[in-house]
Amino acid sequence: MKKNKLGSSELLVGEIGLGCMSIGIEEDKAIRLLHEALDLGINFLDTADLYDEGRNEELVGKAIRGRRSDVVLATKVGNRRIPGQEGWTWDASKTYILSAVKDSLRRLGTDYIDLYQLHGGTLDDPIDETIEAFEQLKQEGVIRYYGISSIRPNVIREYVSRSNIVSVMSQYSILDRRPEEEVLPLLKSEGISVIARGPVASGILTDVGENKLSKGYLGYEEEELRSFRDAVKAASNRPMLETALRYPLASPAVGCVLAGASTSEQLHANVKAATSTPLTASELEAIRSGVPANEYTQHR
Template identity: 60%
Template structure:
């Protein structure tokens, strides 16, 4: 498994990472998925305190017993939640971040977090206060590096300018090429890496592509119409075959930009994980094919979520 440097940090993470949100709540099943991921060479695991109201972190923590040193572990904070009421509100305050990290460390059964990320944010947040909290956690040694999880260009620019973030997690796929327009080059120039989430576009960029289009895109997807999505899946399937699945093609595409450190996908079964890991056996993506994929999909821009 190839590894890429995460921004200006000394962390090197696998080109594909495991997003833990879809692991479910059965410990044994989740542990099997995580073990298979680590055995395949994946070393980046991404969770968040909000997933299953803390349960996901607990499951990941138990699954990593005895294997913590094999993993670059990322989690997130900012959604102030009440597990009993299953309710939350946005809270990027310094007080909540510094309280939240203690709870995440306890649930994950670890004494440090490799990558602590702000889980969202708007331009109206107290950004300076948020940054101060993360900087202090790094100084205290409980967090090695920090980043943000955001698709908002205006928010991203503020953090690029004011903070020491090493990464931005954002949605990026062949069906959501918004980051290409105004974010990817900016981050690359500032030595900040992208963690691409949703690289398979809700499964529409997988071997079950058409089935998922019927399920997920009857009313379109982002600014793409249902017909457009269907036609794009058909076009992209022309480049698949024995040695390359549609998910391999989709993962290779997002990894084509030098700003991207890892394509982070979710898996709810070992079988699903292995289908995504099969990209390792696919031939590398040529420059010509990369350009063809761009021609067969449509770039879109951020209209909302600024």
């Protein structure tokens, strides 16, 4: 699998990474799936302390035991669970980040994290304090690099101008082209990589996505989504999953596309897409003429 350098870092990540949220909580099955991903050449594993209340990090940690050097390990921080309370609260404070990283390291069974990411963020956060926490952890060798996971252009701009982030994880797909105007050009010019999540748009952009249309997506209704799927099919002779995973990689700003997998079959399909040829100019033109670019309105 082709590997790309993540921003200004020394991290080399495969074009397709594994979003570990999809692996489930059944230990043997999850570890088997993670081992298979590594054997197939996937080296970027992305988890978060939030997923399954930390269980996901534990499973990833068990799976990479003895193979740590083969993995670019990413996790996230910022969503704080308070014992005895339902759900979680947002906490981007320096104190919390310096505390939470210790728990992530313990669950992951490692003494360093390759990429530590802020799991969200708003303009109301103590941004300088958040950056201080990441910089301190980097100096201490606890993390190698840091980034943010955000779809908010204004937040992204703040971190680009004030921090040393090497990546921005953001939702980006054929059905969510919002980053193309505001985010991708900025990050490309600053040498910061995009990690594209949600490439199959909740499964709509797969060959079995027909039954997911009634749920809608990003304000699009069933009939609109049906016409978009038809346009994607007409644009390329490839399997729809392959088209969907290759589309974000057409942008030079994108270093990695995160794809989930809960079965071996899905994993193999993702890897097959990773080793396929890039979309041609005519394929891209057909896709973009059939699916209009949307814009950020709510999330700024």
